[in-house]
Amino acid sequence: MTAYLRAAANVLVHVPDLVRYGSKPWRETSSSNQAPGDVFANLRSFDEAVGYPPNQAFIGNLPPENLGEIPAPWYENPLAGASPEGHFGEILPQDAFCALLEAADQFGLIMLDKERPVPGAVGSEAATALLKKENPSKEYGEEDISRRIEGGEALPLFQEGEIIGCVRRDHDSDESLDARILLENLSAKASGAYALSRLLMQERIAPEHVEYVISCSEEAVGDRYNRGGGNLAKTIAEMAGCANAAGVDVKSFCAAPVYALVHAAALIEAGVVENAVVVGGGSMAKLGMKAYFHLEKGMPVLEDALGGVAFLLTKNPDAGPRVNLEVAGRHAAGKPSTPQGLAEALVRDPLARAGRKIASVDKYAVELHNPEIMLPAGAGDVAAANYRMLAALAVMGGEIAREEIPDFVETHGMPGFAPTQGHIPAGVPFLGHALERMRAGSLRSTMVVAKGSLFLGRMSRQADGASVLIEG
Amino acid sequence: MDLENQAAIKSIADDIGSENLMVVLGMPGEGLRLAVETLTTGDPSWAGPLAGVSLGLPVFHILEETVRAEVPGDLYADKLLMMEMVLDLPQIESDLADMRAAG
CATH class of the missing domain: 3.40.47 (Peroxisomal Thiolase; Chain A, domain 1)
Known part of the structure; x- marks a missing residue:
């Protein structure tokens, strides 16, 4: 299968x-x-x-x-x-x-002001399908909401700067059920x-x-x-x-x-x-x-x-391109967590195991952070740096000449376009484009490559990553 | 510049004296500029341990000529060559020259 x-x-x-x-x-x-x-x-x-x-x-x-x-x-x-x-x-x-x-919300955490209409038709079929069949029972008035906000048990929810309701905590002392955490999870x-x-x-x-x-x-x-x-x-x-x-x-x-x-x-x-x-x-x-x-x-x-x-x-082969698990990269715990170590483990090695070259993949979908968001913060152009890294790997593997790096980046890469939402830019936003192109016959393969910063959680100084080849 | 790195560098400078310390950086672009500023005049974001602390440290980039000439060839090929191809070296050298000229 x-x-x-x-x-x-x-x-x-x-x-x-x-x-x-x-x-x-x-x-x-x-x-x-x-x-x-x-x-x-x-x-x-x-x-x-x-x-x-x-x-x-x-x-x-x-x-x-x-x-x-x-x-x-x-x-x-x-x-x-x-x-x-x-x-x-x-x-x-x-x-x-x-x-x-x-x-x-199934626990009465989101309390919207009953005087304020919640849109029933939201202009999106996908969103409308998620709304509860019957109108939600709104029992909350402005006074109730203000009291909870002032008492510190709820955070205000705003629309264009005006309070329209609140999200409340669901435990007095459990910080995992704090209002802001619950809002984040909801x-x-x-x-x-x-x-x-x-x-x-x-x-x-x-x-x-x-x-x-x-x-x-x-x-x-x-x-x-x-x-x-x-x-x-x-x-x-x-x-x-x-x-x-x-x-x-x-x-x-x-x-x-x-x-x-x-x-x-x-x-x-x-x-x-x-x-x-x-x-x-x-x-x-x-x-x-x-x-x-x-x-x-x-x-x-x-x-x-x-x-x-x-x-x-x-499992239906008529559906679209194959997710080729024979070319799936992983970064083992003993590997160096350097940019080079990650690129080798996630791209060079899985392709080499399948007898393939780096340049044999049409498009790489790497971390696609929008550079306009990243550059002013000194975080660099993440997508561009990743593509240059893959090009450098191809140079070191004797696939292309050093002068061909810009061409490789142009051909196999793209500018970052995803919001800086952590896991969201992780290569996958390109898959919609890839599917359209593969169905139109203008793209044969894309390798999705994502990296994770394990060190942020203070349990290890390692980085992590995963990759997989998708091809028609 | 990363707050943890700021704290580590401040701690070393406190221990051995900033006159005995130099810092070799690896990042390009705006990150390099912010790090150089943080390590010389202080953290411009006023968020880290070097806020308001002017260490005046000498700062270099690992790939600039004077530093990479000190790295043994095989080690350079193994650890740095790839990043040399990834980063825009002339830009890094010109950014550093500008920052040094500006004091």
């Missing part, structure tokens, strides 16, 4: 009023007890986020390579006539996401379910058809006895109506999406299931992560959206 990639969906949720609860803005404003200030004065409108060229590339309306032809800064050069509806994705406005948060659940719903709508697949869901989201869901206990996958499956699907989470920081693809394909190859979905919800903690660098340079806050991705793998 072999596993094939049938469909990919990328979604964005524009949530300017949640930027304040991103880890960095939250720490800045709560530690100094300062007013939110400039961060909130430089947020973009929904239309600005929709027109932003990298966002259009993310939802499939613009080939990532075309970004190279758009003059920088991209935020000053929006695409004319841009739509929130994409070839394989969409962008959701915040008020609609608020309704999704409420639908994701945001991952709701945006993940939204990505999955979009995937199913796009492919006209009944939710009941899905057998297995693997979440590669980063959030630690659990209580004080099992912080990070997990299975966001199953809660996402439930919310998206996948009543016949079981699920599990796969985690390895930003490398998780590729592990999840490999695991899903392996379950299909082994005959355990006939289809499986990989889903990743967005990371609220990373909203506004580099906002202060952007503000310093007079830029808008570009990290104003949650990302979500979903992929469907199946």
Whole structure:
């Protein structure tokens, strides 16, 4: 049995009023007890986020390579006539996401002001499908909400700066059930379910058809006895109506999406299931992560959206390209965690084992962080550096001459276009483009390569990574 | 610049004196500029242990001519050659020259 990639969906949720609860803005404003200030004065409108060229590339309306032809800064050069509806994705406005948060909540954590209408029709078929069938029972008034916020048990939820409700903690002393943590987890659940719903709508697949869901989201869901206990996958499956699907989470920081693809394909190859979905919800903690660098340079806050991705793998060979598990790279615990060590383990070695050259892969999908977000913070152009690394490996392997590095980068790479949402940029946002090109006959193969920073959790100084070849 | 690295360098400078310490960096671009500023005049983001601390350390890049000439050839081929191909070396050298000229 072999596993094939049938469909990919990328979604964005524009949530300017949640930027304040991103880890960095939250720490800045709560530690100094300062007013939110400039961060909130430089947020973009929904239309600005929709027109932003990298966002259009993310939802499939613009080939990532075309970004190279758009003059920088991209935020000053929006695409004319841009739509929130994409070839394989969409962008959701915040008020609609608020309704999704409420639908994701089964414990009365999200308390929206009863005087304020929650949108029933949110302009997105995928999002509307997630709303509860009957209207949610709204029992909360402005007074109740204010009392909880003032009492410190709830955090306010805003729409264009006005309080429209709150999210409350669910335990007095359990920091895993703190209001901000619960909002973070509900945001991952709701945006993940939204990505999955979009995937199913796009492919006209009944939710009941899905057998297995693997979440590669980063959030630690659990209580004080099992912080990070997990299975966001199953809660996402439930919310998206996948009543016949079981699920599990796969985690390895930003490398998780590729592990999840490999695991899903392996379950299909082994005959355990006939289809499986990989889903990743967005990371609220990373909203506004580099906002202060952007503000310093007079830029808008570009990290104003949650990302979500979903992929469907199946045993049906007519569905799409093969997920080639014979060319899957892994980085063993004894390998050096240097950029070179990772590139060798994830790209050179698995290809060499299959008797293939680095240049034999048409396109590499590496960490696709939008450089316009990364460069002002001194974090470099991650995608470009990765492509140069692969080119350098090809030089060292005698495949190409050193002078051919720029050509290799141009041919086998692309500009980064994904929001800096941790696991979201991990190569996988290209898969929607890859599927379209493979079906049109203009692309034969792509290798997805992701890396993870294990050292962030202080358990090891290692990095990690995973890769897999997808070919028609 | 990474807060953990700032703390480590500050601790070494406190132990042995900043006059006995030089720092060799590996990153390019804006990261290099921020690191040089942090290690000479202090952390411009005012977030780390070197905020308001002007160590005035001599700072080099591992790939600039004077430093890489000191690395044995086989070690260079094994550990640095690939990064030399990845990074824009002339840009790094010109950035450093500008920063040094600006004091």
